[in-house]
Amino acid sequence: MVQLRNDEAFEATLAELEADPPKALGVWLAPDPAEPLHVQNDPRLGSIAAIGIASAGQSAVTPATPATIAALHGALSRLPQTYVVFHGAQDALLRLAAAFGSPAAARVARFGCTQTAAQLLAEGTRRGRNLPTLTECTEKLLETSWQAPDRLTTDVIPATAGAAEALLPLMQAITPLLRKRELTRVFALECDVLPSVIAMERAGIAVDAAAFERIAAQWHTERRETDVPERIARLDKLISTYAYWGQEHVRGGRIRCRLHPLATDSGRFSCTDPNLQQVPSNHTAPGLRACFRPDPSKTLIVADYAQIELRVAAHLAHCDALRQVFHEGRDPHRATAATITGRPEDTITDHERKLAKAVNFGFLFGMGASRFRSYAADGYGVDLTDREAADARTAFMRTFPGIARWHKQVGGLSRKSGPVTVRTALGRRKRFAAGKVSFNSALNIPVQGTAAEGFKRAMIELQPALESLGGRGVMVVHDEYIAEVPTQVAEQARATVEAVMTSAMASIVTSVPIAVEAEVRETWG
Secondary structure, rough: OOOOOOOHHHHHHHHHHHHHHOOOOEEEEEEEOOHHHHOOOOOOOOEEEEEEEEOOOEEEEOOOOOOHHHHHHHHHHOOOOOEEEEOOOOOOOHHHHHHHHHOOOOOOOOOEHHHHHHHOOOOOHHHHOOOOOOHOOOOHHHHOOOOOOOOOOOOOOHHHHHHHHHHHHHHHHHHHHHOOOOHHHHHHHHOHHHEEEEEEHHOOEEEEHHHHHHHHHHHHHHHHHHHHHHHHHHHHHHHHHHOHHHHHOOOOOOEOOOOOOOEEEEOOOEEOOOOHOOOOOOOOOOOOOHHHHOOOOEEEEHHHHHOHHHHHHHHHHOOOHHHHHHHHHOHHHHHHHHHHHHHHHHHHOOOHHHHHHHHHHHHHHHOOOOHHHHHHHHHHHHOOOHHHHHHHHHHHHHHHHHHHHHHHHHHHHHHOOOOEEOOOOOOEEEOOOOOOOHHHHHHHHHHHHHHHHHHHHHHHHHHHHHOOOOOOEEEEOOEEEEEEEEEEHHHHHHHHHHHHHHHHHHHHOOOOOOEEEEEEEOOOO
């Protein structure tokens, strides 16, 4: 590893790489250990202290400066045939974009992430955002131990050099494991979606901070005046969670969060700093979502998949009855209600449909009758006796016998003597230890995970489609996609979002029609 002590030497090294592009290149961007830990760990805020690059033919390390950061940013976009390897690609590309001032990630044509690969190989045994570190991966796969720089020293050059040189051997060790466990397709998806994720993190969503503050002030006023225990509890939660977002998180009229594509076993996104996925509905916090609105001369497109979990379940469970409902354009909730009541679907009342909706979503993932009573009451305002709940479950299974058969198959997994693994359509794996199979999770994860895979494929395709219209994606909330587009192309953008989301999901969930509901809105609420 050559240590380059001035900007010109590093730029010359990059020029040599561009003149004779390597097949693969490891890139490590070292955070500044002198910064507070919370700053180091947030790529939106932390500085890059040093840059390390390594290929089969040469390697170099240099202190990070505006010139070297800009040079690396440009060089990565001009190496279309080189496979660039990161550990923590999302943070690295976001850190590089933030340092360079780019609105999105560096344009890297081909890249992979050893951290992403290691997380997929862990098969759901790691919890939350505790992703595999480079030290863990080198110890396990290379029988060496990369050590991060001591926080008491500012010399990050040796550790940066070691990290960069470890990346290509690490990817070479990981790739056969991905192939063996049939994880290559989902690995490619998780890498391909990162530029779209980073663009969203950089864009953020516009918010009327003054309106936000007025709503928060109303909460405080009501909290002082009310003596209703249930309302006090609700207000305390709203105030402690959301009241200070306007002061703490709005910058330049926008809120920017962190999106985590690998933090859940299913592959669904989680969100932090702040958690925009948990902004309460208008029923819980009137007017709050309406504070999220587009910039002047822009509008929002809010799109969501219709009944996607039922559609995915029909596909994975090979449930002909449920597939037929969707192919015929019928309502699955009315179909269940018809079984419960013994009447034709076209005579079902709104109340009966509401009960059937609770039945379909409650029993789909293995909820028991007693738990279903609370679920129906809390989520749908439907009160049932134990007998009525049990009868509703029987009606659901009778309406969709393929789902009943699927439940029986998954239930049999708990009787296996060794570890049990369930998979999504693209091969994401969730492993349960012997004797520790969760029936509900074994049903839920393949369905939600397959839906997440179709959603991520849609995100990948939507980024260039929206950019061509002058728009951009600004937020994802589970199966909901929010874009900000110029007002004059709003209807064209709406149609584009709807078409892309439909085709992307249909490329994975092939046995049922996919439906997307996309609207042009002036606010999120």
